[in-house]
Amino acid sequence: MRNIKLIIExxxxxxxxxxRQKGETTIQQxxxxxxxxxxxxKVQLTGSGRTDSGVHARGQTANxxxxxxIPPDRFSYxxxxxxxxxxxxxxxxxxxxxxxxxFSAKAKKYRYSIVNNRHGTAIGWQYYYHVxxxxxxxxxxxxxxxxxxxxxxxxxxxxGSPVKSTVRTIxxxxxxxxxxxxxxxxxGDGFLYNMVRIMAGTLIDxxxxxxxxxxxxxxxxxxxxxxAGPTAPPHGLTLEEVYYENIPVRDA
Amino acid sequence: MRNIKLIIExxxxxxxxxxRQKGETTIQQxxxxxxxxxxxxKVQLTGSGRTDSGVHARGQTANxxxxxxIPPDRFSYxxxxxxxxxxxxxxxxxxxxxxxxxFSAKAKKYRYSIVNNRHGTAIGWQYYYHVxxxxxxxxxxxxxxxxxxxxxxxxxxxxGSPVKSTVRTIxxxxxxxxxxxxxxxxxGDGFLYNMVRIMAGTLIDxxxxxxxxxxxxxxxxxxxxxxAGPTAPPHGLTLEEVYYENIPVRDA
Numbered sequence: 121m122r123n124i125k126l127i128i129e130x131x132x133x134x135x136x137x138x139x140r141q142k143g144e145t146t147i148q149q150x151x152x153x154x155x156x157x158x159x160x161x162k163v164q165l166t167g168s169g170r171t172d173s174g175v176h177a178r179g180q181t182a183n184x185x186x187x188x189x190i191p192p193d194r195f196s197y198x199x200x201x202x203x204x205x206x207x208x209x210x211x212x213x214x215x216x217x218x219x220x221x222x223f224s225a226k227a228k229k230y231r232y233s234i235v236n237n238r239h240g241t242a243i244g245w246q247y248y249y250h251v252x253x254x255x256x257x258x259x260x261x262x263x264x265x266x267x268x269x270x271x272x273x274x275x276x277x278x279x280g281s282p283v284k285s286t287v288r289t290i291x292x293x294x295x296x297x298x299x300x301x302x303x304x305x306x307x308g309d310g311f312l313y314n315m316v317r318i319m320a321g322t323l324i325d326x327x328x329x330x331x332x333x334x335x336x337x338x339x340x341x342x343x344x345x346x347x348a349g350p351t352a353p354p355h356g357l358t359l360e361e362v363y364y365e366n367i368p369v370r371d372a
Numbered sequence: 373m374r375n376i377k378l379i380i381e382x383x384x385x386x387x388x389x390x391x392r393q394k395g396e397t398t399i400q401q402x403x404x405x406x407x408x409x410x411x412x413x414k415v416q417l418t419g420s421g422r423t424d425s426g427v428h429a430r431g432q433t434a435n436x437x438x439x440x441x442i443p444p445d446r447f448s449y450x451x452x453x454x455x456x457x458x459x460x461x462x463x464x465x466x467x468x469x470x471x472x473x474x475f476s477a478k479a480k481k482y483r484y485s486i487v488n489n490r491h492g493t494a495i496g497w498q499y500y501y502h503v504x505x506x507x508x509x510x511x512x513x514x515x516x517x518x519x520x521x522x523x524x525x526x527x528x529x530x531x532g533s534p535v536k537s538t539v540r541t542i543x544x545x546x547x548x549x550x551x552x553x554x555x556x557x558x559x560g561d562g563f564l565y566n567m568v569r570i571m572a573g574t575l576i577d578x579x580x581x582x583x584x585x586x587x588x589x590x591x592x593x594x595x596x597x598x599x600a601g602p603t604a605p606p607h608g609l610t611l612e613e614v615y616y617e618n619i620p621v622r623d624a
Contacts, residue, residue, distance in 0.1 A: 129491075129493070129494040129495060130494045130495075131494045131495050131496075131497060176494075176495055178495060196490075196491065197490065200490075200491050200492070205492065205494070205497040205502075206494050206497055207494055208491045208492050208493065208494040209491060210491055238448075238449070238452075239381075239448065239452050239460045239461060239462055240452070240457065240460055241381070241460065242381040242382045242383045242428075242457070242458050242459055242460040243381060243382075243383050243428055243430060243499065243610070244383075244496065244499075245383060245457040245458055245460075247495065247496075250457075358495070
């Protein structure tokens with residue numbers, strides 16, 4: 121049995137998220153069904169983690185075991201001829217026998233993107249959360265840095281998520297502005313359920329003047345979900361990259 | 373009667389082009405129906421020109437006459453609350469009585485975008501024509517410049533288009549590369565039917581080595597459609613801007 125690692129890009133707009141669910145079209149299901157056609161056997165695909173309905177990925181990573189004789193690097197070409205245009209395989213390669221897309225992951229990078237003007241954007245509307253109000257850019261830039269470091273992020277987790285520990289390390293949190301478009305990037309060793317979307321919603325509340333940038337550390341310490349901002353909608357979120365080797369080091 | 377000028381951005385993916393057609397969803401129809409709700413009267417919208425099914429616009433321009441008392445600059449806000457997310461009004465203003473979105477237009481700028489790699493792009497797949505073959509970038513950069521100037525572009529027009537003259541002036545033709553993405557920009561006093569898509573298809577053939585860059589002047593002189601390359605698909609095309617005042621001057 122070969123263990124094949126795939127790097128996958130997708131536009132999540134048309135899908136009910138990553139995870140296979142009865143009666144719904146999901147990324148995992150489309151990929152597993154396509155792999156089954158290609159390999160002539162049932163294939164179980166393990167993703168680095170789930171993404172919610174409407175969330176996108178530029179570097180989702182997954183692995184599967186197969187008896188197929190297709191050379192590992194040819195899977196990407198073969199899959200791309202069969203997959204819809206909104207799911208693309210960036211690369212395929214043979215991984216070590218112990219490689220597991222979820223358990224071997226050392227870190228992930230997410231992006232949350234907003235368009236900040238009166239009218240929004242028609243071109244690329246699927247990829248940006250539209251915020252029409254004036255945003256205080258400096259305040260947001262100051263606030264985003266407070267997320268860096270090792271913290272208990274319980275205040276930034278959807279209520280009722282079953283996890284052992286709510287402590288996570290964010291190696292880098294930054295904001296990049298390109299005209300009317302604002303991107304937040306978060307690189308960390310792991311993320312709680314809805315954590316990036318709640319951090320984004322909180323940063324937008326900072327921009328609106330509802331939360332002061334220096335109150336972020338206090339909100340983190342509170343461990344109280346009601347202290348943080350709202351959960352920003354899924355379509356602004358993209359899983360950018362999953363890291364398996366070197367953990368990206370935060371700027372000194 | 374007031375004459376209102378709109379600048380409109382749209383993602384053409386879901387629409388059968390600009391022009392109202394029986395039984396089809398088009399940009400013009402959606403806008404006219406929305407304006408009718410807003411103004412309480414039938415509204416006839418005049419666009420700067422048609423765009424085909426699947427073609428996008430960042431700066432389509434249109435005008436309409438109305439007895440409505442809505443202040444001209446408020447139309448954009450009011451329309452944006454009623455329109456779908458893939459059609460946005462960038463601005464609305466009162467225009468002179470003789471302003472006509474089509475006949476007053478002095479020049480237009482179009483963009484044609486391709487993604488040039490093996491796998492294509494999932495994010496933004498609606499906006500890029502996927503060309504998986506290796507392209508000779510230098511040859512394409514050389515070729516694109518041959519389109520500048522005043523020429524008879526009959527070889528770059530869909531067969532059977534009824535026009536008086538096939539002479540057009542291209543003020544600027546350029547290519548911009550951003551990683552795997554290549555954009556062609558054409559600014560001219562007017563464009564024949566499918567002209568930008570045929571120029572793009574010809575440039576891609578130059579990139580593939582099927583046409584030499586220096587044979588472009590000869591293809592133009594031939595006035596023969598069969599000498600030029602294929603018509604590139606609509607989804608790579610975006611109407612960027614319509615100019616009514618200063619004609620943008622080409623770099624010396």
